[in-house]
C-alpha cells in the first residue's frame with residue numbers, strides 16, 4: 001500500500017536482522033543479573049496474559065520511576081527484549097518499569113493506551129516520587145498519548161509525570177492507515193483522531209518534553225518527530241536529531257547513565 005515503504009525500517013538498516021538476536025542476548029543477561037541480585041520484581045497490572053511489568057529497582061531508595069514502553073508497531077515483541085535499556089536510569093538511582101501489553105490485532109491502539117495507563121498507575125503505587133516516561137516508535141506514541149486530552153491517567157498520577165521523551169514516535173497515525181499492517185492495527189479516522197498525539201491537545205502543563213529521533217532514520221520518522229514537536233511547540237517540546245542513529249539503535253543511549261538521552265529524560269530531576 002502507499003505508505004508501506006515509507007514506514008519500513010528493517011529494509012533500510014544495514015545488518016538489520018542482527019538486532020533482535022542482539023537485543024535478546026543483552027536483555028536476558030541484564031535481566032538475569034538483576035534477578036540474581038534481587039533487583040527485579042515482575043508486577044501484574046491486569047488479568048490479560050500480557051498485562052505484566054518488569055520493575056527494576058536501583059540500590060537504595062529510588063529517586064523516582066522511569067517507564068520505558070517498547071515498540072514494534074503495536075504488534076510485535078514484549079518487555080523481555082529491552083531489559084538492558086534500564087541500565088542508564090538504574091545507575092542514576094531511578095527504578096525502571098518496562099510493561100508488556102496486548103498486541104494488535106488482539107487490541108487496538110486505543111485499548112493498548114489504556115493498558116499502558118494501567119501499567120503506569122500500578123508502578124506509581126509501587127514507587128514513590130516523580131515519573132519519567134519514554135518509549136520507542138509505537139511506544140513513543142503510547143507515552144506521548146499519556147500527556148494528551150482526553151486523559152487516560154488519573155490526575156494524581158498525571159501530576160507526578162515530570163518528563164517525557166518519545167523516541168522516534170508515531171505522533172500521527174493517519175499515514176499508517178495506508179499500510180498493509182493496518183489490517184492488524186485497524187486504525188480508522190476516528191481512532192487516528194483520538195490516539196494521534198500530534199492531533200491532540202496536551203493535557204498537563206510543565207512536563208519537560210524532548211522528541212528524540214535518529215538522523216539516519218526513514219524520512220517519515222524524521223517528519224513524524226518534527227511534526228510532534230511542532231504540534232506541542234506551545235509546551236516547548238524540544239526536538240533532538242541524534243547524529244548517526246537509525247531506528248534500531250536510536251534508543252541505545254538508555255543503557256548509559258551519562259548519555260544525552262538519559263540526560264534528556266532525567267537531567268535535573
Ligand SMILES: N[C@@H](CC(=O)c1ccccc1NC=O)C(=O)O
Nearest residue numbers: 007008009010071072073137138
Ligand atoms: N518490521 C518493522 C520493525 C520495526 O519497525 C520496529 C522494530 C523494533 C522496534 C520498533 C519498530 N518500529 C516501530 O514500532 C520494520 O523493520 O519495518
